[in-house]
Amino acid sequence: QNCNIGFVGLGVMGKNLALNLADHGYRVAGFDLDAHKIQDVLDTEATERPDPSTEARIIGCSSMEDMLANLVKPRVIVVLVPAGSPVDAVCNSLIEAGLEADDIVVDCGNSQWTDTIRREAEYKEKFKFFGTAVSGGEVGARFGPSLMPGGDADSWKYLQPMWEAVSAKVDENGKPIVSNTPGKPVIEGEPCTAYLGPNGAGHYVKMVHNGIEYADMQLICEAYHLLRSLLGYEPEEIGKLFEKWNQGVLNSYLVEISADILQQYDHKTGAPLVDIILDSAGQKGTGRWTSISATQMGVPAGIISESVYARALSTLTGEREFAASKLVADVENGEVEAEEVEKAIEDALYCAKICAYAQGFQLMRAAEKEYDWKFNFSDIAKIWRGGCIIRASFLQKIADAFVENSALENLLLSDYFADAMASKQAGLRKAVVLAAQSGIPTPSFFSALAYFDGYRAEVLPANLLQAQRDYFGAHTYERVDAEPGQKFHTHWQEEGRPERKA
Numbered sequence: 001q002n003c004n005i006g007f008v009g010l011g012v013m014g015k016n017l018a019l020n021l022a023d024h025g026y027r028v029a030g031f032d033l034d035a036h037k038i039q040d041v042l043d044t045e046a047t048e049r050p051d052p053s054t055e056a057r058i059i060g061c062s063s064m065e066d067m068l069a070n071l072v073k074p075r076v077i078v079v080l081v082p083a084g085s086p087v088d089a090v091c092n093s094l095i096e097a098g099l100e101a102d103d104i105v106v107d108c109g110n111s112q113w114t115d116t117i118r119r120e121a122e123y124k125e126k127f128k129f130f131g132t133a134v135s136g137g138e139v140g141a142r143f144g145p146s147l148m149p150g151g152d153a154d155s156w157k158y159l160q161p162m163w164e165a166v167s168a169k170v171d172e173n174g175k176p177i178v179s180n181t182p183g184k185p186v187i188e189g190e191p192c193t194a195y196l197g198p199n200g201a202g203h204y205v206k207m208v209h210n211g212i213e214y215a216d217m218q219l220i221c222e223a224y225h226l227l228r229s230l231l232g233y234e235p236e237e238i239g240k241l242f243e244k245w246n247q248g249v250l251n252s253y254l255v256e257i258s259a260d261i262l263q264q265y266d267h268k269t270g271a272p273l274v275d276i277i278l279d280s281a282g283q284k285g286t287g288r289w290t291s292i293s294a295t296q297m298g299v300p301a302g303i304i305s306e307s308v309y310a311r312a313l314s315t316l317t318g319e320r321e322f323a324a325s326k327l328v329a330d331v332e333n334g335e336v337e338a339e340e341v342e343k344a345i346e347d348a349l350y351c352a353k354i355c356a357y358a359q360g361f362q363l364m365r366a367a368e369k370e371y372d373w374k375f376n377f378s379d380i381a382k383i384w385r386g387g388c389i390i391r392a393s394f395l396q397k398i399a400d401a402f403v404e405n406s407a408l409e410n411l412l413l414s415d416y417f418a419d420a421m422a423s424k425q426a427g428l429r430k431a432v433v434l435a436a437q438s439g440i441p442t443p444s445f446f447s448a449l450a451y452f453d454g455y456r457a458e459v460l461p462a463n464l465l466q467a468q469r470d471y472f473g474a475h476t477y478e479r480v481d482a483e484p485g486q487k488f489h490t491h492w493q494e495e496g497r498p499e500r501k502a
């Protein structure tokens with residue numbers, strides 16, 4: 001009865017997170033419906049245990065009752081099963097197995113935030129339901145993920161020491177401290193986890209993380225596509241260029257892995273591996289949820305949405321093949337200067353990335369009002385500096401911007417990012433012009449530029465739009481010379497066209 005934490009679900013993520021906890025001195029009681037998975041984690045623990053003469057740090061349980069009997073109270077149980085109904089099925093089985101009101105069930109899956117809000121309320125009388133989203137894939141779970149917790153504030157005090165121990169760590173400059181050696185976890189450094197708020201707050205933040213992840217990935221793909229199509233670069237050359245970019249402001253995990261991917265060759269054919277992979281993108285849905293949530297709240301998150309659509313368009317492989325033979329592009333393919341274009345694309349990627357993060361943070365700003373949360377945006381930027389898929393050096397600058405002004409309405413308005421956009425936007429404009437002239441699809445670059453120009457526009461053509469609405473539907477409009485909120489309607493067809501006055 002002396003285990004600190006229980007696990008239901010010992011698949012890849014559950015297994016790795018359990019081993020991570022064991023490395024940090026916590027005793028784990030694990031259960032899975034598949035006995036092989038239990039055995040697998042026990043075998044791995046035995047091989048990795050620093051001193052084989054000491055007792056096992058993870059025990060396998062034959063049932064949920066057995067697991068509960070082995071946990072100290074209040075019991076903390078991590079659930080790592082597929083999002084959706086399996087989470088509720090586990091919660092109900094745990095209730096039947098004897099869960100008590102003070103016990104804490106932590107959903108570490110990629111659950112939709114609305115489910116977490118519902119579950120927290122639904123299970124209130126039976127136990128404390130808590131959400132913690134995990135980013136970083138299997139390596140992250142094993143050696144230090146970014147953890148995004150949200151739920152009952154009292155339960156956080158039980159989870160905090162464990163979550164801070166197992167999460168990724170960054171040094172005083174915000175750089176990840178990495179050790180991927182079993183039994184030798186990173187102890188020092190600032191943990192990439194922070195309590196984000198009640199009920200669905202953590203899962204919402206993770207969803208936005210994934211929306212940004214979609215945008216980040218798509219923008220890198222567009223940069224690659226431009227370099228290849230405009231300059232005729234081979235994947236390996238682009239990989240080397242990305243390695244160089246990774247030394248500067250674009251330093252990030254996604255640029256790093258893209259550089260590596262582009263330099264790999266297929267074992268079978270010897271061709272660049274990227275050329276062997278079918279150009280049809282999958283998605284599990286978190287980017288789509290982000291786009292839907294933005295649309296529902298009226299937040300402009302076009303880059304994220306375009307990145308979701310780009311994946312959708314890519315899946316129309318048969319149709320695209322036919323369209324390629326049917327639809328002719330009337331394009332100009334002028335001379336381009338390689339070095340200049342390279343620089344423009346690098347700057348374009350940086351500017352578009354800033355805009356995508358600005359949209360993500362703007363979205364969370366709207367969500368905190370909608371759901372009555374109180375986000376600390378510098379904390380969110382900080383916990384994304386290490387462990388997660390969108391980890392990037394510039395997150396330190398985002399954290400600094402929100403420390404300087406916690407009420408910052410849009411990241412683009414911080415001095416640092418306003419200056420970055422001022423000095424590098426020419427690259428984004430050039431990349432978009434070249435893409436348009438050459439017929440290369442770069443929807444997220446286009447969307448980023450449109451967002452930037454739209455956001456900084458003092459006057460937009462929405463005046464004409466309001467007039468159109470009033471014309472056909474009497475929807476009314478406000479006047480620039482009247483009190484805000486005062487509504488006007490013109491009888492467009494009956495009143496005739498008055499003369500222009502001076």
Ligand code: 6PG
Pocket residue numbers: 110134135136137210213282283284285286287388389
């Ligand atoms: C992470 C990832 C992870 C997963 C994505 C993939 O933060 O570790 O986001 O959660 O890889 O959900 O999503 P798609 O299948 O939708 O690309």
